[in-house]
Amino acid sequence: KAGVTQTPRYLIKTRGQQVTLSCSPISGHRSVSWYQQTPGQGLQFLFEYFSETQRNKGNFPGRFSGRQFSNSRSEMNVSTLELGDSALYLCASSLDGQKNTEAFFGQGTRLTVV
Amino acid sequence: KQEVTQIPAALSVPEGENLVLNCSFTDSAIYNLQWFRQDPGKGLTSLLLIQSSQREQTSGRLNASLDKSSGRSTLYIAASQPGDSATYLCAVRRTGNQFYFGTGTSLTVIP
Numbered sequence: 001k002a003g004v005t006q007t008p009r010y011l012i013k014t015r016g017q018q019v020t021l022s023c024s025p026i027s028g029h030r031s032v033s034w035y036q037q038t039p040g041q042g043l044q045f046l047f048e049y050f051s052e053t054q055r056n057k058g059n060f061p062g063r064f065s066g067r068q069f070s071n072s073r074s075e076m077n078v079s080t081l082e083l084g085d086s087a088l089y090l091c092a093s094s095l096d097g098q099k100n101t102e103a104f105f106g107q108g109t110r111l112t113v114v
Numbered sequence: 115k116q117e118v119t120q121i122p123a124a125l126s127v128p129e130g131e132n133l134v135l136n137c138s139f140t141d142s143a144i145y146n147l148q149w150f151r152q153d154p155g156k157g158l159t160s161l162l163l164i165q166s167s168q169r170e171q172t173s174g175r176l177n178a179s180l181d182k183s184s185g186r187s188t189l190y191i192a193a194s195q196p197g198d199s200a201t202y203l204c205a206v207r208r209t210g211n212q213f214y215f216g217t218g219t220s221l222t223v224i225p
Binding site for chain 1: 148213214217
């Protein structure tokens with residue numbers, strides 16, 4: 001059974017550009033959430049999607065957005081990149097995001113903004 | 115706001131030792147708590163999931179306990195091995211797939 005797949009694994013972008021990251025959850029999982037990991041702030045929740053609807057949102061600026069498709073794959077977009085957006089972006093999938101279901105993480109996308 | 119703290123921040127032990135990692139959280143209204151390990155530059159690997167109604171979970175050499183009322187969890191690793199070297203993160207879930215993470219414990223097991 002394939003795990004959570006994130007693409008690309010590495011990205012280098014210039015300040016002011018925009019970027020789109022992709023996450024394919026485990027087959028059958030309908031909940032996908034996104035996290036940003038930096039050395040200074042640790043892991044911080046960005047947002048969660050379930051059945052193509054954003055269910056929860058963290059405290060990030062509007063430059064960070066996402067969406068989920070009917071096959072549960074999710075994309076995250078960051079516009080007008082800043083140096084501080086350099087981070088490891090992780091997505092997690094779970095069956096339905098309910099309290100008794102285990103969450104599984106992908107390998108992450110390492111974004112470097114120069 | 116939920117805050118999760120892990121102590122110690124770093125730990126170095128000789129191979130074969132048993133060890134305990136600690137996690138505390140400020141809001142006891144949680145769905146469950148999950149322990150993860152993270153190798154450098156990699157994603158998170160799920161180790162154990164404890165539901166809010168459970169007291170402990172075991173998997174192989176790992177045992178995790180949960181005391182929700184006091185806001186504490188521990189991860190016990192028996193007979194540590196060099197392959198256990200990694201950062202260990204605890205995360206509490208309040209709603210949906212939203213986790214609050216601790217800052218992690220960096221573990222080094224010396225051969």
